[in-house]
Amino acid sequence: MEELAEEAGITVRTVRFYRERGLIPPPRREGRIAWYDEHHLARLRTIAALLERGHTLNGIADLATAFESGRDVGEVLGLGEPSEETPVRLTPEALADYFEGEVTAENLAAALDLGYLATDGDEIVHISRRLLDVSAALVRAGVPLAAVLGAAREVRTHAEALAELFVDMLSEHAAGQEIEKLRPLAKSVVDAELSMALDRRLRTTAAVGD
Template sequence: MAQYRIDDLARAAGMTARNVRVYRERGLLPPPQKRGRAAVYDDSHLTRLRLIGVLLQRGFTTAHIADFIDGWESGKDLTEVLGLQRALTEPWTASAETVTISVAEAEALIGDPAQLQRLVGLGLAHVEADRCTFTDPKLLSGFASLAEYGFDITTLLDLHERVHAAVDAISKTMIATVKSHIVEQHGEGWIPQGEDVGRTTHMLEIMRTLSVDSVQAILGRTLEVNLREQLGNYLEVAVQNTPSSIRSSA
């Protein structure tokens, strides 16, 4: 299990260390472990912070959240509760290694300050003061590799935005299906109790795996089909444009 100092924990949760201290003082966050003079947090704290963040974004106060968490955990197996929280809030993709360089280096790498701002808007980069952190260096490396073949960053970001919009629509459909199923089975606002906590966690984990595998498999198959179709169209034009003398001698 990962371990965090308070600054690292806050950064992973997308909030400030001051917020973490406030939530701890108000009983929303379990106490950290003590390692000498150091306070050490783990993934259970990160999971709880993500749950708090979701509820705060919905307009709930910390007092409401404290009552909800106390009621939820009362008399339940803490391990199962943490498992359900994690299934609901943890990222569905492995965290990518980030790369941080100066803003000047980033602008030189991208070649266009305006496109660097697009990267920030798409969540692919964060700029703080004079430092720029790329959150998905693998994707950026792919952009750079295609640039060697004449693709410009604007075209590649346009493509990324269209792909993102399409996949986002798919994910909304999948999550809505799960939500509708739960509401049909249990009604609005249902919170699992007893054995249902573990069952619901397992169901969400299966849905998570199925969703990712399904999108990857469909994308792979449709890429093959569309490549063959468009390659065929391209070659048809190429054949038509080939001088007859070359065709006849072949």
């Protein structure tokens, strides 16, 4: 514990306090010797970084609980690794920087449940660079992250229905080997329809405002 505290730049009393609060996992024991490793050091550095970003110890404990209850990256990617999306690896503190003040245990749990986030050791993996950047841009524009994740859940439902519609149609009318080639056409239809729907909705909103 003394060596771990020295590496982390904190006191032994602080390490012991974090252990008692469950903020770091128990050490590996061999007889009377307790062994700490790089995982413990990474966790202590994460705690320090989150404290600097304004998180409380109670909040960090809640985040750790949500983080540890999430599915690991192998399980999430095993559900169907994205063929066009690029996963992004993040430390917990980097995630906090993306969504300043919005990384709560509730939001983290919601993102894990959606499959947007997965765990890989001491790192977090976001399943899609595009979704990460869009979500962060919406939060910077003033939209609460909870609202973004709520909308994402609804979009997921509609997206699944659209995917089922197109795959069923192409399975019935196109040769099996052609379905993947026709995938961009399906995406173009959805993009065009969404664009026109946004135009109609924005015109209606503007008219009401006038």
